[in-house]
Amino acid sequence: MDAKDILGLPKSTHPASQEKKSRPLKESQRKPDGISREVYALTGGVPPLMPAVEPLQLKKRPPTDEKITWQWLPFTSSARKDNLQLYHWVIVVNGIPPTGDYSFAKYNKSVDVVKYTDEEYEKHLTDDMWTKEETDQLFELCQQFDLRFIVIADRFSSSRTVEELKERYYKVSRSILIARAAAFPGNVSEHPIVKEPYKFTQERDRKRALSMVLSQTKHQERKDYEVLAEAKRIAESHMAARNAKESELLVTFTMDSERAIVFGETLSPPSNSEFAPAMVAHSTSMAENASTLVSLRMLRVYLRTYALDQMIQAASSSAGLRTIKRVEQSLQELGVNLKPGVPTKAVCAQHLDLRKEILTLLNLQKQLQHKEAEGSSYRDGLYETPGTPKDRTFVPECTSSTVDLIYIHWMSGDRVGKRDQKRKALGRAEAPSLPAQSKRPRKLRASDL
Numbered sequence: 181m182d183a184k185d186i187l188g189l190p191k192s193t194h195p196a197s198q199e200k201k202s203r204p205l206k207e208s209q210r211k212p213d214g215i216s217r218e219v220y221a222l223t224g225g226v227p228p229l230m231p232a233v234e235p236l237q238l239k240k241r242p243p244t245d246e247k248i249t250w251q252w253l254p255f256t257s258s259a260r261k262d263n264l265q266l267y268h269w270v271i272v273v274n275g276i277p278p279t280g281d282y283s284f285a286k287y288n289k290s291v292d293v294v295k296y297t298d299e300e301y302e303k304h305l306t307d308d309m310w311t312k313e314e315t316d317q318l319f320e321l322c323q324q325f326d327l328r329f330i331v332i333a334d335r336f337s338s339s340r341t342v343e344e345l346k347e348r349y350y351k352v353s354r355s356i357l358i359a360r361a362a363a364f365p366g367n368v369s370e371h372p373i374v375k376e377p378y379k380f381t382q383e384r385d386r387k388r389a390l391s392m393v394l395s396q397t398k399h400q401e402r403k404d405y406e407v408l409a410e411a412k413r414i415a416e417s418h419m420a421a422r423n424a425k426e427s428e429l430l431v432t433f434t435m436d437s438e439r440a441i442v443f444g445e446t447l448s449p450p451s452n453s454e455f456a457p458a459m460v461a462h463s464t465s466m467a468e469n470a471s472t473l474v475s476l477r478m479l480r481v482y483l484r485t486y487a488l489d490q491m492i493q494a495a496s497s498s499a500g501l502r503t504i505k506r507v508e509q510s511l512q513e514l515g516v517n518l519k520p521g522v523p524t525k526a527v528c529a530q531h532l533d534l535r536k537e538i539l540t541l542l543n544l545q546k547q548l549q550h551k552e553a554e555g556s557s558y559r560d561g562l563y564e565t566p567g568t569p570k571d572r573t574f575v576p577e578c579t580s581s582t583v584d585l586i587y588i589h590w591m592s593g594d595r596v597g598k599r600d601q602k603r604k605a606l607g608r609a610e611a612p613s614l615p616a617q618s619k620r621p622r623k624l625r626a627s628d629l
Contacts, residue, residue, distance in 0.1 A: 247274050257281070259288035293323045294353045304359045305352050314338060315352065322349055343383050350378035485519065488528045495536055503542055510538045 184191055211220045251272045254265050258281050270278055296305065296319075301312060314337075321332045327349075333342045354373050361368040368374050396404075472494040496504050508518055516534065520527045 248272070249275075251277065253277055255282055257285045257288075259285045289326075291322075291326045293319060293327075294356050295319075296352070296356050300356060300359065304355045307348075310348055315348065318345060318349060319352075343380055343387075346383070347378055347380045484523045484525065484528055488520070488523060488532065491532055492535060495532065496539065499539060499542075503539065506542055507535060507538050510542075511535075 211217060249272050250269050252267055253270050253272075254267050255270075256263060256265055272278075301315070305315065317337060318332070321335055325331045325335070329342050329345055333340065333345055336345065350373060354377060357368050357371060357374055472490050475490075496507070499507075511518060511534075516531075520531050
Protein backbone atom coordinates (compact mmCIF):
# COMPACT_ATOMS: atom_id res chain seq x y z
CA MET A 181 0.00 0.00 0.00
CA ASP A 182 1.33 3.41 -0.93
CA ALA A 183 0.12 6.96 -0.71
CA LYS A 184 -2.04 6.66 -3.81
CA ASP A 185 -3.94 3.73 -2.29
CA ILE A 186 -4.55 5.74 0.90
CA LEU A 187 -5.75 8.78 -1.02
CA GLY A 188 -7.75 6.67 -3.47
CA LEU A 189 -5.93 7.96 -6.51
CA PRO A 190 -5.57 5.89 -9.65
CA LYS A 191 -2.17 4.51 -10.33
CA SER A 192 -0.16 5.83 -13.29
CA THR A 193 -0.28 3.68 -16.38
CA HIS A 194 3.19 4.86 -17.62
CA PRO A 195 6.17 3.10 -16.16
CA ALA A 196 8.89 5.05 -14.38
CA SER A 197 11.39 4.21 -17.07
CA GLN A 198 9.29 6.02 -19.68
CA GLU A 199 9.03 9.11 -17.41
CA LYS A 200 12.79 9.27 -17.17
CA LYS A 201 13.12 8.92 -20.93
CA SER A 202 10.61 11.72 -21.55
CA ARG A 203 12.76 14.27 -19.66
CA PRO A 204 14.87 16.49 -21.96
CA LEU A 205 18.56 15.96 -21.74
CA LYS A 206 20.67 18.87 -20.44
CA GLU A 207 23.04 20.32 -22.94
CA SER A 208 26.61 20.09 -21.79
CA GLN A 209 28.34 23.51 -21.62
CA ARG A 210 32.00 23.86 -22.26
CA LYS A 211 34.06 25.61 -19.60
CA PRO A 212 35.50 28.87 -20.94
CA ASP A 213 39.23 29.38 -21.01
CA GLY A 214 40.92 31.30 -18.23
CA ILE A 215 38.51 30.16 -15.46
CA SER A 216 39.26 27.33 -13.07
CA ARG A 217 36.93 24.36 -12.80
CA GLU A 218 36.01 25.11 -9.18
CA VAL A 219 35.03 28.71 -9.93
CA TYR A 220 32.99 27.63 -12.93
CA ALA A 221 31.18 25.02 -10.82
CA LEU A 222 30.22 27.69 -8.30
CA THR A 223 28.61 29.83 -11.00
CA GLY A 224 26.36 26.95 -12.08
CA GLY A 225 26.87 27.64 -15.76
CA VAL A 226 25.46 31.19 -15.49
CA PRO A 227 27.55 33.76 -17.36
CA PRO A 228 29.60 35.87 -14.94
CA LEU A 229 28.68 39.48 -14.33
CA MET A 230 32.24 40.65 -14.82
CA PRO A 231 34.04 39.88 -18.07
CA ALA A 232 36.47 37.00 -17.98
CA VAL A 233 40.17 37.73 -18.06
CA GLU A 234 41.75 37.31 -21.42
CA PRO A 235 44.34 34.53 -21.58
CA LEU A 236 46.89 36.96 -22.98
CA GLN A 237 46.63 39.07 -19.83
CA LEU A 238 47.39 36.19 -17.52
CA LYS A 239 50.82 35.80 -16.04
CA LYS A 240 53.00 33.93 -18.46
CA ARG A 241 54.50 30.82 -17.12
CA PRO A 242 58.22 30.42 -17.66
CA PRO A 243 59.38 27.87 -20.18
CA THR A 244 59.67 24.36 -18.91
CA ASP A 245 63.32 24.07 -19.93
CA GLU A 246 64.37 26.61 -17.23
CA LYS A 247 65.04 25.40 -13.71
CA ILE A 248 63.87 27.94 -11.13
CA THR A 249 64.79 27.69 -7.45
CA TRP A 250 64.75 29.94 -4.40
CA GLN A 251 68.06 30.30 -2.59
CA TRP A 252 69.23 32.07 0.60
CA LEU A 253 72.05 34.30 -0.65
CA PRO A 254 74.07 37.21 0.79
CA PHE A 255 73.83 40.77 -0.58
CA THR A 256 75.26 44.26 -0.01
CA SER A 257 73.60 47.65 -0.54
CA SER A 258 75.20 50.79 -1.94
CA ALA A 259 73.03 52.81 0.43
CA ARG A 260 75.19 51.67 3.34
CA LYS A 261 78.71 52.93 3.82
CA ASP A 262 79.84 50.14 6.19
CA ASN A 263 79.59 47.32 3.58
CA LEU A 264 77.25 45.34 5.80
CA GLN A 265 76.45 41.92 4.39
CA LEU A 266 72.93 40.58 4.85
CA TYR A 267 71.00 37.59 3.49
CA HIS A 268 67.65 37.23 1.68
CA TRP A 269 65.73 34.81 -0.50
CA VAL A 270 66.16 35.32 -4.25
CA ILE A 271 65.05 33.53 -7.41
CA VAL A 272 67.82 31.61 -9.13
CA VAL A 273 67.31 30.56 -12.75
CA ASN A 274 69.36 27.57 -13.97
CA GLY A 275 71.71 27.91 -11.02
CA ILE A 276 72.83 31.47 -11.93
CA PRO A 277 72.31 33.94 -9.02
CA PRO A 278 71.22 37.54 -9.83
CA THR A 279 73.87 40.23 -10.00
CA GLY A 280 73.84 43.99 -9.51
CA ASP A 281 73.02 46.38 -6.71
CA TYR A 282 70.32 45.81 -4.14
CA SER A 283 66.93 46.57 -5.72
CA PHE A 284 65.82 48.86 -2.87
CA ALA A 285 69.01 50.94 -2.81
CA LYS A 286 67.51 53.38 -5.32
CA TYR A 287 65.06 54.60 -2.66
CA ASN A 288 67.86 55.86 -0.43
CA LYS A 289 67.73 59.66 -0.86
CA SER A 290 70.02 61.99 1.04
CA VAL A 291 70.00 65.76 1.54
CA ASP A 292 72.90 67.90 0.35
CA VAL A 293 73.89 69.85 3.46
CA VAL A 294 76.07 72.90 2.93
CA LYS A 295 79.57 72.59 4.42
CA TYR A 296 81.67 75.52 5.60
CA THR A 297 85.26 76.08 6.66
CA ASP A 298 86.69 77.75 9.76
CA GLU A 299 87.67 80.79 7.76
CA GLU A 300 84.16 81.17 6.34
CA TYR A 301 82.69 80.80 9.79
CA GLU A 302 84.86 83.54 11.26
CA LYS A 303 84.11 85.83 8.33
CA HIS A 304 80.39 85.33 7.69
CA LEU A 305 78.74 83.09 10.31
CA THR A 306 79.60 84.49 13.75
CA ASP A 307 76.57 84.97 16.02
CA ASP A 308 76.34 86.01 19.67
CA MET A 309 73.55 83.51 20.35
CA TRP A 310 75.38 80.53 18.87
CA THR A 311 78.86 79.11 19.41
CA LYS A 312 80.91 77.35 16.78
CA GLU A 313 80.62 74.01 18.61
CA GLU A 314 76.83 74.20 18.63
CA THR A 315 76.76 75.14 14.95
CA ASP A 316 79.07 72.23 14.08
CA GLN A 317 76.92 69.80 16.05
CA LEU A 318 73.77 71.13 14.38
CA PHE A 319 75.14 70.57 10.87
CA GLU A 320 76.43 67.09 11.77
CA LEU A 321 72.98 66.09 13.03
CA CYS A 322 71.35 67.63 9.93
CA GLN A 323 73.63 65.50 7.75
CA GLN A 324 72.98 62.39 9.82
CA PHE A 325 69.19 62.67 10.11
CA ASP A 326 68.45 64.35 6.74
CA LEU A 327 66.97 67.57 8.19
CA ARG A 328 64.48 65.79 10.43
CA PHE A 329 64.44 68.64 12.91
CA ILE A 330 62.19 66.87 15.41
CA VAL A 331 64.82 64.14 15.81
CA ILE A 332 67.62 66.72 15.70
CA ALA A 333 66.02 68.72 18.52
CA ASP A 334 65.75 65.50 20.56
CA ARG A 335 69.43 64.62 20.01
CA PHE A 336 70.78 68.16 20.40
CA SER A 337 72.90 68.78 23.50
CA SER A 338 71.44 72.13 24.57
CA SER A 339 67.77 73.00 25.02
CA ARG A 340 66.96 74.58 21.68
CA THR A 341 63.52 74.68 20.10
CA VAL A 342 62.81 73.35 16.64
CA GLU A 343 62.25 76.87 15.30
CA GLU A 344 65.63 78.05 16.64
CA LEU A 345 67.42 75.11 15.05
CA LYS A 346 65.72 75.74 11.71
CA GLU A 347 66.50 79.44 11.81
CA ARG A 348 70.19 78.82 12.53
CA TYR A 349 70.57 76.17 9.85
CA TYR A 350 68.85 78.12 7.06
CA LYS A 351 70.53 81.39 8.02
CA VAL A 352 74.01 79.82 7.88
CA SER A 353 73.27 78.04 4.59
CA ARG A 354 71.92 81.25 3.00
CA SER A 355 74.93 83.29 4.13
CA ILE A 356 77.38 80.70 2.79
CA LEU A 357 75.63 80.54 -0.61
CA ILE A 358 75.57 84.34 -0.99
CA ALA A 359 79.22 84.69 0.08
CA ARG A 360 80.36 81.99 -2.34
CA ALA A 361 78.32 83.54 -5.15
CA ALA A 362 80.17 86.85 -4.60
CA ALA A 363 83.56 85.12 -4.72
CA PHE A 364 82.68 82.74 -7.57
CA PRO A 365 80.24 84.21 -10.10
CA GLY A 366 77.05 82.20 -10.22
CA ASN A 367 73.31 82.67 -10.14
CA VAL A 368 72.02 81.70 -6.68
CA SER A 369 68.96 83.96 -6.72
CA GLU A 370 66.76 81.03 -7.81
CA HIS A 371 68.04 78.74 -5.06
CA PRO A 372 65.17 77.86 -2.68
CA ILE A 373 67.13 78.80 0.44
CA VAL A 374 68.06 82.22 -1.00
CA LYS A 375 64.75 82.88 -2.73
CA GLU A 376 62.52 82.06 0.25
CA PRO A 377 64.30 82.72 3.57
CA TYR A 378 63.06 81.09 6.73
CA LYS A 379 60.80 83.30 8.88
CA PHE A 380 61.13 82.55 12.56
CA THR A 381 58.31 84.73 13.88
CA GLN A 382 55.83 83.54 11.27
CA GLU A 383 56.54 79.87 12.04
CA ARG A 384 56.25 80.48 15.77
CA ASP A 385 52.94 82.34 15.41
CA ARG A 386 51.62 79.62 13.08
CA LYS A 387 52.32 76.86 15.59
CA ARG A 388 50.88 78.91 18.42
CA ALA A 389 47.66 79.53 16.47
CA LEU A 390 47.48 75.85 15.53
CA SER A 391 47.84 74.78 19.16
CA MET A 392 45.09 77.21 20.15
CA VAL A 393 42.75 75.78 17.51
CA LEU A 394 43.48 72.20 18.53
CA SER A 395 42.92 72.98 22.22
CA GLN A 396 39.47 74.54 21.72
CA THR A 397 36.43 73.03 23.38
CA LYS A 398 33.13 72.24 21.70
CA HIS A 399 31.56 75.38 23.19
CA GLN A 400 34.31 77.59 21.77
CA GLU A 401 34.03 75.95 18.35
CA ARG A 402 30.27 76.51 18.35
CA LYS A 403 30.76 80.15 19.34
CA ASP A 404 33.32 80.69 16.56
CA TYR A 405 30.95 79.13 14.06
CA GLU A 406 28.16 81.49 15.12
CA VAL A 407 30.47 84.51 14.82
CA LEU A 408 31.54 83.46 11.31
CA ALA A 409 27.92 82.88 10.26
CA GLU A 410 26.94 86.34 11.55
CA ALA A 411 29.88 87.94 9.73
CA LYS A 412 28.85 86.19 6.52
CA ARG A 413 25.26 87.40 6.91
CA ILE A 414 26.41 91.00 7.48
CA ALA A 415 28.69 90.86 4.42
CA GLU A 416 25.86 89.52 2.25
CA SER A 417 23.48 92.25 3.48
CA HIS A 418 26.08 94.92 2.72
CA MET A 419 26.61 93.45 -0.73
CA ALA A 420 22.88 93.42 -1.44
CA ALA A 421 22.53 97.04 -0.27
CA ARG A 422 25.45 98.14 -2.43
CA ASN A 423 24.00 96.35 -5.48
CA ALA A 424 20.63 97.98 -4.92
CA LYS A 425 22.28 101.40 -4.60
CA GLU A 426 24.28 100.85 -7.79
CA SER A 427 21.16 99.80 -9.67
CA GLU A 428 19.36 102.95 -8.47
CA LEU A 429 22.29 105.09 -9.57
CA LEU A 430 22.26 103.34 -12.94
CA VAL A 431 18.54 104.02 -13.41
CA THR A 432 19.03 107.68 -12.43
CA PHE A 433 22.01 108.07 -14.73
CA THR A 434 20.13 106.44 -17.59
CA MET A 435 17.20 108.82 -17.15
CA ASP A 436 19.52 111.83 -17.09
CA SER A 437 21.32 110.59 -20.19
CA GLU A 438 17.98 110.11 -22.00
CA ARG A 439 17.01 113.66 -21.08
CA ALA A 440 20.35 114.89 -22.37
CA ILE A 441 19.82 112.97 -25.59
CA VAL A 442 16.34 114.47 -26.07
CA PHE A 443 17.66 117.95 -25.35
CA GLY A 444 20.54 117.48 -27.76
CA GLU A 445 18.30 116.25 -30.57
CA THR A 446 15.23 118.48 -30.29
CA LEU A 447 15.65 121.31 -27.79
CA SER A 448 19.15 122.51 -28.56
CA PRO A 449 19.42 126.08 -29.85
CA PRO A 450 20.67 126.70 -33.40
CA SER A 451 23.93 128.27 -32.21
CA ASN A 452 24.99 125.02 -30.45
CA SER A 453 23.59 122.59 -33.00
CA GLU A 454 27.06 121.37 -33.96
CA PHE A 455 27.67 120.08 -30.42
CA ALA A 456 24.46 118.03 -30.18
CA PRO A 457 25.88 114.80 -31.69
CA ALA A 458 28.90 114.97 -29.39
CA MET A 459 26.66 115.49 -26.35
CA VAL A 460 24.45 112.58 -27.37
CA ALA A 461 27.40 110.25 -28.02
CA HIS A 462 29.11 111.26 -24.76
CA SER A 463 25.98 110.71 -22.65
CA THR A 464 25.27 107.39 -24.39
CA SER A 465 28.82 106.12 -23.84
CA MET A 466 28.70 107.18 -20.18
CA ALA A 467 25.44 105.29 -19.69
CA GLU A 468 26.83 102.17 -21.34
CA ASN A 469 30.05 102.39 -19.27
CA ALA A 470 27.98 102.61 -16.09
CA SER A 471 25.87 99.61 -17.08
CA THR A 472 29.03 97.65 -17.96
CA LEU A 473 30.56 98.40 -14.54
CA VAL A 474 27.37 97.30 -12.79
CA SER A 475 27.24 94.04 -14.78
CA LEU A 476 30.90 93.32 -13.97
CA ARG A 477 30.34 93.93 -10.28
CA MET A 478 27.44 91.51 -10.37
CA LEU A 479 29.87 88.79 -11.53
CA ARG A 480 32.22 89.48 -8.56
CA VAL A 481 34.89 87.22 -10.10
CA TYR A 482 36.04 87.84 -13.68
CA LEU A 483 39.18 88.16 -15.77
CA ARG A 484 40.62 91.62 -16.24
CA THR A 485 40.96 91.01 -19.99
CA TYR A 486 37.23 90.24 -20.15
CA ALA A 487 36.47 93.48 -18.30
CA LEU A 488 38.75 95.41 -20.69
CA ASP A 489 36.94 93.95 -23.72
CA GLN A 490 33.58 94.90 -22.26
CA MET A 491 34.72 98.47 -21.52
CA ILE A 492 36.18 98.84 -25.02
CA GLN A 493 32.89 97.68 -26.55
CA ALA A 494 30.95 100.11 -24.37
CA ALA A 495 33.27 103.01 -25.26
CA SER A 496 33.11 102.21 -29.01
CA SER A 497 29.39 101.47 -29.18
CA SER A 498 28.50 104.96 -30.44
CA ALA A 499 31.14 104.77 -33.21
CA GLY A 500 30.79 103.03 -36.53
CA LEU A 501 32.73 100.09 -37.85
CA ARG A 502 35.01 102.28 -39.96
CA THR A 503 35.81 104.48 -36.96
CA ILE A 504 36.69 101.43 -34.86
CA LYS A 505 39.01 100.19 -37.61
CA ARG A 506 40.65 103.63 -37.77
CA VAL A 507 41.20 103.52 -34.00
CA GLU A 508 42.90 100.13 -34.29
CA GLN A 509 44.98 101.42 -37.22
CA SER A 510 46.06 104.41 -35.11
CA LEU A 511 47.10 102.08 -32.29
CA GLN A 512 49.19 100.03 -34.70
CA GLU A 513 50.83 103.18 -36.06
CA LEU A 514 51.73 104.20 -32.51
CA GLY A 515 53.22 100.76 -31.86
CA VAL A 516 50.61 99.82 -29.24
CA ASN A 517 49.16 96.31 -29.05
CA LEU A 518 45.42 95.95 -29.60
CA LYS A 519 45.34 94.01 -26.31
CA PRO A 520 47.84 94.69 -23.50
CA GLY A 521 50.51 92.04 -23.07
CA VAL A 522 50.51 92.45 -19.28
CA PRO A 523 46.89 93.36 -18.40
CA THR A 524 47.42 94.95 -15.00
CA LYS A 525 44.92 97.41 -13.60
CA ALA A 526 47.00 100.48 -14.44
CA VAL A 527 47.88 99.22 -17.94
CA CYS A 528 44.23 98.44 -18.78
CA ALA A 529 43.12 101.88 -17.54
CA GLN A 530 45.74 103.68 -19.65
CA HIS A 531 44.92 101.53 -22.68
CA LEU A 532 41.23 102.39 -22.36
CA ASP A 533 42.02 106.11 -21.93
CA LEU A 534 44.21 106.02 -25.05
CA ARG A 535 41.40 104.45 -27.09
CA LYS A 536 38.97 107.10 -25.86
CA GLU A 537 41.38 109.91 -26.74
CA ILE A 538 41.95 108.49 -30.23
CA LEU A 539 38.19 108.18 -30.72
CA THR A 540 37.71 111.79 -29.58
CA LEU A 541 40.45 112.94 -31.98
CA LEU A 542 38.80 111.16 -34.89
CA ASN A 543 35.43 112.71 -34.03
CA LEU A 544 36.99 116.18 -33.88
CA GLN A 545 38.68 115.65 -37.23
CA LYS A 546 35.37 114.54 -38.71
CA GLN A 547 33.60 117.64 -37.34
CA LEU A 548 36.41 119.86 -38.64
CA GLN A 549 36.04 118.43 -42.14
CA HIS A 550 32.29 118.92 -41.95
CA LYS A 551 32.69 122.57 -40.90
CA GLU A 552 35.24 123.24 -43.64
CA ALA A 553 32.82 121.78 -46.22
CA GLU A 554 30.02 123.97 -44.85
CA GLY A 555 32.27 127.04 -44.98
CA SER A 556 33.31 126.39 -48.57
CA SER A 557 29.73 125.85 -49.69
CA TYR A 558 28.68 129.00 -47.82
CA ARG A 559 31.35 131.07 -49.54
CA ASP A 560 30.44 129.60 -52.95
CA GLY A 561 26.76 130.42 -52.49
CA LEU A 562 27.42 133.99 -51.28
CA TYR A 563 30.05 135.22 -53.71
CA GLU A 564 29.73 132.97 -56.76
CA THR A 565 26.01 133.17 -57.50
CA PRO A 566 25.24 132.54 -61.20
CA GLY A 567 24.86 135.76 -63.14
CA THR A 568 27.11 137.84 -60.94
CA PRO A 569 29.58 139.82 -63.10
CA LYS A 570 33.08 138.69 -62.07
CA ASP A 571 35.18 140.63 -64.58
CA ARG A 572 33.46 144.02 -64.34
CA THR A 573 35.95 146.85 -64.94
CA PHE A 574 35.69 150.20 -63.30
CA VAL A 575 37.37 153.45 -64.05
CA PRO A 576 39.70 154.40 -61.23
CA GLU A 577 39.26 158.13 -61.80
CA CYS A 578 35.53 158.10 -61.03
CA THR A 579 34.25 160.31 -58.23
CA SER A 580 31.70 159.68 -55.53
CA SER A 581 28.87 161.11 -57.67
CA THR A 582 29.70 158.65 -60.42
CA VAL A 583 29.62 155.83 -57.92
CA ASP A 584 26.18 156.94 -56.72
CA LEU A 585 24.90 157.03 -60.29
CA ILE A 586 26.23 153.55 -61.01
CA TYR A 587 24.65 152.21 -57.84
CA ILE A 588 21.22 153.78 -58.60
CA HIS A 589 21.28 152.46 -62.17
CA TRP A 590 22.25 148.98 -61.01
CA MET A 591 19.57 148.89 -58.32
CA SER A 592 16.80 150.09 -60.64
CA GLY A 593 17.72 148.07 -63.77
CA ASP A 594 18.79 144.75 -62.30
CA ARG A 595 16.20 144.28 -59.55
CA VAL A 596 14.10 141.84 -61.60
CA GLY A 597 17.16 139.79 -62.61
CA LYS A 598 18.37 139.67 -59.05
CA ARG A 599 15.07 138.22 -57.85
CA ASP A 600 15.35 135.36 -60.36
CA GLN A 601 18.94 134.73 -59.42
CA LYS A 602 18.03 134.58 -55.72
CA ARG A 603 15.24 132.06 -56.42
CA LYS A 604 17.71 129.84 -58.30
CA ALA A 605 20.30 130.18 -55.54
CA LEU A 606 17.74 129.24 -52.88
CA GLY A 607 16.70 126.20 -54.93
CA ARG A 608 20.20 124.71 -54.90
CA ALA A 609 20.55 121.78 -52.47
CA GLU A 610 24.08 122.48 -51.32
CA ALA A 611 23.75 126.24 -50.77
CA PRO A 612 22.66 127.10 -47.20
CA SER A 613 19.93 129.63 -46.50
CA LEU A 614 21.35 133.14 -46.07
CA PRO A 615 20.33 135.46 -43.25
CA ALA A 616 17.69 138.08 -43.96
CA GLN A 617 20.10 141.00 -43.73
CA SER A 618 22.51 139.46 -46.32
CA LYS A 619 19.97 139.19 -49.14
CA ARG A 620 20.42 142.89 -50.03
CA PRO A 621 23.67 143.67 -51.90
CA ARG A 622 25.97 145.98 -50.12
CA LYS A 623 26.77 149.46 -51.37
CA LEU A 624 30.02 149.91 -53.31
CA ARG A 625 32.61 152.08 -51.68
CA ALA A 626 35.39 154.14 -53.20
CA SER A 627 38.02 151.85 -51.68
CA ASP A 628 36.64 148.92 -53.72
CA LEU A 629 37.26 150.75 -57.00
